[in-house]
Amino acid sequence: MPRTSLLASIVVVLALAASVVSLVQGWWPGLIWLPLAGIASNVLWMNLRREKQSRAAAERAAQSAGA
Secondary structure, eight states, rough: OOOHHHHHHHHOOOOOOOHHHHHTTOOOGGGHHHHHHHHHHHHHHHHHHHHHHHHHHHHHHHHHHOO
8 A cells, every 4th residue: 555545544534533523522613624534535545546557557567478
């Protein structure tokens, strides 16, 4: 897993936790953490998708070179 994916997953967890804590305490502006979690989640999925595609391309190249 790339380092940016790992950091993005940590940000998602922390942002969701901060949002829950702020809402439990009755501080409604804490909802600003939710878009941050959404953005970090998108970064995480894009990185994982890019890694999966590069692995598939490398596998296809290895198969075509071996054939």
